[in-house]
Amino acid sequence: MDRNEVLLVGRLSAAVEERSLPSGDTMTKWRLLVRRRTYRRGGTVTDSIPCVSFSQEVADVLRGLNPRDAMEVTGAFRCRVFGPASGKIWAYEVEAATVKAIDALPEAEPSEPPPPSAPRPAAALAKAGGPEASPSQGEEAGPRQGGSPGAWPSLRRTEPRSAAALAKAS
Incomplete structure (x- = not known):
């Protein structure tokens, strides 16, 4: 069974924008800043997620929030298509059913990046059933075992050619 459910916890990025639609409905738009886990070198990456709602109750809650407030x-994740037939616009956003102000967000959890694995020689990979060894000079690599022909591009090594050799070949 298909499900389209979204739960986001983050901060309001800027003032909320309200727009009246030709249908008479009011569309409320905002962006939610959501931190990812702590990034590799101690930095933090933040996603700015577009949100929209057509609910008056959600709009009332949002009007009471200030930028940087936690919520x-x-x-549900939606794709809206609008505009003239000659220039359709596709908008991907979260259509909010509920919005709730929360006191504060927990601080970002420190997370250590996994230690890098030690490099392994190609011979050890071949013995362990790893990737095939690269072809020797002048050979062409075929598809992987169980793969379809053409699954890998040709790895044939070619030597640089002079302009005269190129003209002669064509």
Whole structure:
């Protein structure tokens, strides 16, 4: 069974924008800043996620929030298509069903990157059933075992050619 459920916890990025639609409905738009786990070198990556709602209750909650306020959003991931036939616009966003202000977000969890694995010689990989050894000079690599022909591009090694050799070949 298909499910389209979204739960986001983050901070309001800027003031909320309200727009009246030709149908008479009001569309409320905002962006939610959501931190990812701590990035490799101690930095933090943040996603700015576009959100929209057509609910008056959600709009009322959002009007009471200021930029950088913490909030929880539940809803569904949507793709809206609008505009003239000659220039359709595709918008991917979270359509919020509920919005709830929360006191504060926990600090980012420190996470250590996994230690890099030690390099292994190609002979050890071949014995362990790893990737095939690269072809020797002048050979062409075939597809992997169980793969279809043409699964890998040709790895044939070619020597640089002079302009005269190129003209002669064509």
